[in-house]
Amino acid sequence: MEAAVIYEHGGPGSIRYVRDFPDPVPAAGEVVVRVKAASLNYHDVFTRRGMPGIKVPMPCIMGIDFAGNIAALGAGVSHWAVGDRVMIDPVDRVGGGGLIGEVRHGGLAEYCAVPAHNLVRLPGNVSYETAACLPVAYGTALRMMVTIGQVKAEEKVLILGASGGVGTCCVQLAKLAGAEVIVCASSTEKLARLKELGAEYGIDYSREDFVKWVYAKYGKPHRRSFDSGVDVVVNFTGGDTWVPSLKTLHRQGRILTCGATAGFDPKEDLRFIWTFELNIRGSNGWMREDLIALLDLVGSGKLKTIIDREFSLADTNEAFQLLEDRAVFGKVIVKP
Incomplete structure (x- = not known):
């Protein structure tokens, strides 16, 4: 089968496109999925580079998020049939087998063998491309904004890194909650697209200090006041933006984080x-x-996946380069 493969950890351009990688055979309790669409995540970049403490068996086919049709059933698999449309939950919560794509x-790749308990049934009104965007980026955003963050109507929510997969979903979820949304991005083009998603205000952080912007718009927070500043900051970049984010919050404000793409310390x-x-x-x-x-939100049209562009497996290195250069708005899709 065709596949994008790493044979050792490396930098940009180190993924090899091969046409004759062995087809997977389902073990007991597994199915083989004919992949229709996969999406890239920054976690894939970390996997390609190598992460301390995580041993990745080589060769490795990355790709955490994907969707397709069941092509073959292993022994003992019930409640599924060849041809079923499926989305993959890449976390093995039952067998402890580790993260798919890592x-x-x-x-x-064209085909992938996965445990049957990693399958999520895909409704007919949700496309493969949409489903491939959901687990890592949109699942992370939903848990952070709704389950953990409890963003509410009329709250002022400042979202850093708003133009990526997680960020564009955070914007939509904040708007669904009825919040006022302020987004940070690195270009006027990205800010314009974020406003199309519902953001009221945009800050080009390459030209403007977002802390000063918040003070000018909402007032500088005071330790004895519960107004001024913003209610919530979404910061999964870390690095130099962490302390400035704290400075924008009013008393008892919340900062939400699910990662640290610009530095964890x-x-x-x-x-x-x-x-x-x-509250952190x-x-x-x-x-x-x-x-x-x-799946219910995208199926009903309340939430939409934002896809920047699609690539073939042969162009996987190019797709990764755009992701690493932060030259994308939303998600990048790779299709076998």
Whole structure:
């Protein structure tokens, strides 16, 4: 089969497109999925580079998020049939087998063998491309904004890194909750597209200090006041943006985080946390019920997946380069 494969950890351009990778055979309790669409996540970049403490068996086919049709059933699989439309929940919550697309082959190939308990039935009104966007980015966003963050109507929500897969979903979820949304992005083009998604205000962080913008618009937070500043900051970038994010929150404001793409060990300033009684809420991934909720939201048209562009398997390196250069708006799809 055709596949995008890494044979060792490496930098940009290190993924090899091969036409004769062995076809998977389903073990007991597994199915083989004919992949129709996969989407890239920054976690795939980390897998390609190599992450401390995680041993990736080589060769490795990455691709955490994907959807397709069941092509073959292994022994003992029930309640599924060849031809069923499926989305993959890449986290093995039953067998403890590790993350699909990291410690076992993923969706950047024509076919992929997965445990049957990783399957999520895909309704006919949800496309393969849409489903491929959901688990990692949209599942993470839903859990962070709804389950953990509890974003409410009329709250002021500042979203950093708003133009990526997680960010564009966060914008939509905040609007569904009735919040006022302020987004940060690196270009006027991205900000314009975010406003089309419902954001009221946009800040080009390459030209403007978002802390000063918040102070000018909403006032500088005071330790004895519950107004001024913003109610919620969504920050999954970390790095140099962490302490400035704390400074924008009013007393008892919330900062939500699910990652640290710009650095996991930022400088901290505990004075803001205790002085303003700030709530720091971490959110880790998603649960199966989050994926079911997402399928209902996209199926009903309340939420839409934002896809920047599609690539073939042969152009997987190019797709990754766009992701690493942060030159995309929303998600990148790879189709066998």
